[in-house]
Amino acid sequence: GENVEQHPSTLSVQEGDSAVIKCTYSDSASNYFPWYKQELGKGPQLIIDIRSNVGEKKDQRIAVTLNKTAKHFSLHITETQPEDSAVYFCAASPSNYGQNFVFGPGTRLSVLP
């Protein structure tokens, strides 16, 4: 089955700096990769996703890159703000319309003012 690893487990950056979180997956059949943000006491919320037919996707300050050959994908947050502080989870799914995601263990991002 699919196994998703995520690094780093914790990340602290100064406000305005960039943050990068990396994930690797094991199942070459996976072709859908969402990123979720979980704020304290809340459920995760989708922030961006990428499918295997593209290598990069951007949405304002957030971007995701995918390297299918190496089986890794990364989340990039530019111009970080205090409200970006949260736990971020990557996930992989073996179909474009995946019912079941395999989630990474999460990265706790702290943006220091």
Next chain:
Amino acid sequence: GAGVSQSPSNKVTEKGKDVELRCDPISGHTALYWYRQRLGQGLEFLIYFQGNSAPDKSGLPSDRFSAERTGESVSTLTIQRTQQEDSAVYLCASSLTSGKAEQFFGPGTRLTVL
């Protein structure tokens, strides 16, 4: 509009007791998922419902865990004879159809087994 709701928000129980956790999905969402999130960990898939199809129970960790869903409405997750290792946040999510990838999560139920 209303999102996914879960109740109770917190549940403290004694080892060996049964608990029921409730999830109200977003109206019109045919797919419903339950996950377990241990402290500081990722999301562990438990069970998936899609319309009237047989549920995917492949993630349930033991026969003490079961879940039901009536049609496309409320779901309950039942844990029998709770153990301390069952302590976790139980998250419910729903999505519009199985063809839509975005899952909308509820706030979770924090279960503590003493």
